[in-house]
Amino acid sequence: MNFYDSLYPQLATMGQELWAEQLRATLPERLLLESHGKLAGWQNALQSLPDVRPSQVELRDNVTIGSSADLGNFDRDQLVARLQAFHPWRKGPYNFFGIEIDTEWRSDWKWERVVPHIEPLAGRKVLDVGCGNGYHGWRMRGAGADFVLGIEPFLLSVQQFLVMQRYLRDPRHHVIPIGIEDVPANLACFDSVFSMGVLYHRRSPLDHLLELKGCLRPGGELILETLIVEGDQETVFMPQGRYAKMRNVWFLPSIAAMTLWLQRCGFTQITCVDTNRTSRDEQRSTEWMKFESLADFLDPDDAERTIEGHPAPLRAIFTAKRP
16 A cells, blocks of 8 residues: 555655655555564554544644544544554654543644744645654644655654544645655755754764755755753764763754854854753653653753763754755
């Protein structure tokens, strides 16, 4: 089954016929033949979800799909068990036919910090890099975005997106199982490009910024959210080992250093629009994400430090334009 039949013509209308043909040839294999021991279980859980239509859909102020009444005689506990087959749920929350999927991250809080500072999304074509299960993409569609393409290399997150897409059937929102390194260079076709929670996982942050810039049309807007540290233009922190128990954290710049990076990569109109100290209320373990979370990553005696003794997670949101 090809979930992406409506994606290829949309890319073609954006002048990306070659990329559309490349994806047409590779996406089915990536989705169906990915080497993952849980893939068969995810696919079985997806196919066993109830065959119902949602009586209501809300994407602007939250993500709500259907109501409990839509389930009819389908057992609610069975539905919860089938959704739990996709554990851990990290990005959300979702109200799914009356079931509150209380995800690890309150991604809606981040969205509320982002939205006041960006160009209105109505009518825009958006690329969401490292989009997870597509939660923010649904909010982008709720804000009027004409087309949202999320890229996410982790197959579980793509499967979670397909759970929602099974009911929303939105031909203008897609999440595809690729990374930014798989995107052709210099597409220059997206009005807005989001990279939230990705930069510090990249070994070469400047190359990542150039990749993002290449996806934007001239005059398009970058929305970047990343971990930062306090300091001046020369302050960039690189942990020797783990950071908050994460092994793949490479560079945490100061606001001034991040601004310089963006300038050197050719962006203009650069602004840090928000900073936020991540709280235990925003990132935490739940019944839908039972593994360790922020409380386990911080020093139990000093919430200003990670368990390794580094500065606790501080996040900033930047906006910038491609000239």
